[in-house]
Amino acid sequence: MELSSAPLHKGQLPWRGLLLAASLLIYWSSPTTAQVSVEPVPPHVAEGANVLLLVHNLPETLRVFFWYKGETVDDRKEIARFLMSNNIKKPGPACSGRERIYRNGSLLFQNVTLKDAGAYMLYMKKKNFDIRKAFVQFHVYPRLPKPKITSKNFYAREGSPEALMCEPETENTSYLWRRNGQSLSEGDRLKLSEDNRTLTLLSVVRNDTGAYECETRNPVSTSRSDPFTLNITYGPDVPIISPSNTYFRSRTNLSLSCQAASSPAMFYWYFNGKILSKVKELFILNITTKNSGSYSCLVYNYVFGIMKTTVKNITVLEPVTTPSIQIRNTTVKELGSVFLTCFSRDTGISIHWLFTGQKLGLTDRMKLSLNNSTLSIDPVRKEDSGKYQCEVSNPVSSERSDPIQLDIIASPTTVQVTVEAVLSHVAEVKNILLRVHNLPDTAQVFFWYKGKTLVKGNEIARFLESKRTNKTRPAYSTREKIHHSGSLLFRIVT
Known part of the structure; x- marks a missing residue:
């Protein structure tokens, strides 16, 4: 003893x-x-x-x-x-x-x-x-042995129940559960057995993935299991191919990424229906127009035997060449007409016109051909003078022509403007008309003065062609009337 x-x-x-x-x-x-x-x-x-x-x-x-x-x-x-x-x-x-x-x-x-x-x-x-x-x-x-978490299934299927068991079973032992270091207790989707040794996820979701641990306790010892990674099987969701653009420039590199939520997942790339690669990221060096076509990403979940596919049509384009402007004459008389043509060797392009480096704002005197290649101005006016360019573009590049300077010169006056006093001698309190001959059609505004000099105080009235209205000025006596033809009527002369 x-x-x-x-x-x-x-x-x-x-x-x-x-x-x-x-x-x-x-x-x-x-x-x-x-x-x-x-x-x-x-x-x-x-x-x-x-x-x-x-x-x-x-x-x-x-x-x-x-x-x-x-x-x-x-x-x-x-x-x-x-x-x-x-x-x-x-x-x-x-x-x-x-x-x-x-x-x-x-x-x-x-x-x-x-x-x-x-x-x-x-x-x-x-x-x-x-x-x-x-x-x-x-x-x-007993001094508790190190516990171990076991599961009947290697994969836990999303939406299905999954049970985790803490082994071994020992008497007078308490069982505690943790996920990613946080304590777990019964909830909407979690259920514990009567002795807490079995943790059941009633409906597994993909966020349940993590490191699970079980801990055993009795009055004399505590022991914790190694982390158990719960592999959750889900998907695949419909894959997304990035980037989103569908046009690519030739002689560059093509990089396509296929993203899809799936566990596990296998990725396949197809080009025009033929398998191209078994990778998630597709990379092709120095592409040409021959690489244009239909690209498909297929995601395969081999546990469920489910696959999802997304198709992307890609066009590889050559960069556009520099266009040129063709014009018969760069110096045009006012009131004449002019035609500017944008010449390009490229097809499938868009054409835009620029004036003095800015986008051309069309007036009612300007017209574009159906494909925008020809710009016509009829009639031309002085304000149409300046530098013209055309720009051609496709989805991957753009080029501008060299600027063309268009000069508009005023047309010579072939007919002299004259004024005739109808009745050169008139009695007092009678009327007299100062009639204008050969008034230019392009006149925007005209003025009447008393005297032979442009003195502000001597201006009788003016006529604005754009508004078809006249305005009285300081020398107006209320007895004068100005006509859009240029003539001036005096009533009740003194």
Whole structure:
């Protein structure tokens, strides 16, 4: 009945401390009326550790005391007895060699096993043959092994239930669950078994992917599993091909990316119906117009046997060449007409016209041909003078012609403008008309003055051709009337 010399485990109560507590009680006297009690120290014992059944208030008048496993006097279950008169210790049939009995009544268990757990009885006989009993029990808990998470399925299918189990199953053990370091509890889509050992995801979604851990606990130890990665199978969604543009310039590199939410996923590229590559990112060097066509990205989920495809039509274009402007004469008389033609060797292009470097604003005197290649101006006016360019473009490039300078010169006046006074001699209070002959059609405004100089105070009236209105001026007497033909009528002359 000697103590074991085996090294102590982590968390084990040192047996020397238990011996000290027991030896101190040998010399402690308690009132004879106090109740005998037994306390396990510690109350929860790890397998392989020591536990002391510490006796309080042991009577001084004892002849002998016995320790039994169980709660009855059974010779086969006697562990040990202590004869007080001569300090003799005797092991019983139930002694395993790991127990040590003390004069103060206490019993030390070394290197306890799960079988040691249970109830024990201290049986005491006094000198007057009076009998007393005290009972105690303690629990022995295994040191928990490292748990492991298991699942029946290698892949968890989106929308289906999935159960994770924490192994092994041990008695008197609590189970806790974590995902990505955060504690999990029952919710709308999570259910725990009665003992918390099984975590069920009632309807798996792709966001449930993560590192799952289970932790086991009992009163003497804690252990946590390695992270378990839950592989969730979903998709594929309809793939998206990027970039979004469909026109590419020749002699550049073509890079296409296929994106689709799917787990697992295999990617295939097809060109005009023929397989091209088994990659997610397609890259073609130095493309030409021969690379124009239909590109398809196919995403295949081989677990479900489901595939989704997206098609993209791509056109590879040559860059446009520099156009030129053809014109018969760059110097045109006012009121004449002019035709400018944009010449380009390219096809499938757009044509735009520019005037002095800016987009040309068409007037009612300008017309464009059906494909915008010819610009006509009829009649031309002085304000049409300036630099003209045409710009050709396709979806990948654009070029401008060299500017053409168009000069508009005024037409010579072939007929002299004259004014005739109808009735050169007129009686006072009569009317007289100053009639104008050969007024130019292009006249925008004309003025009448009294006298032969342009003196502001002598202006009678003016006529604005654009608004077909006349305006009176300082020398107006209310008796004058100006006509759009240029003539001036005087009424009631003085």
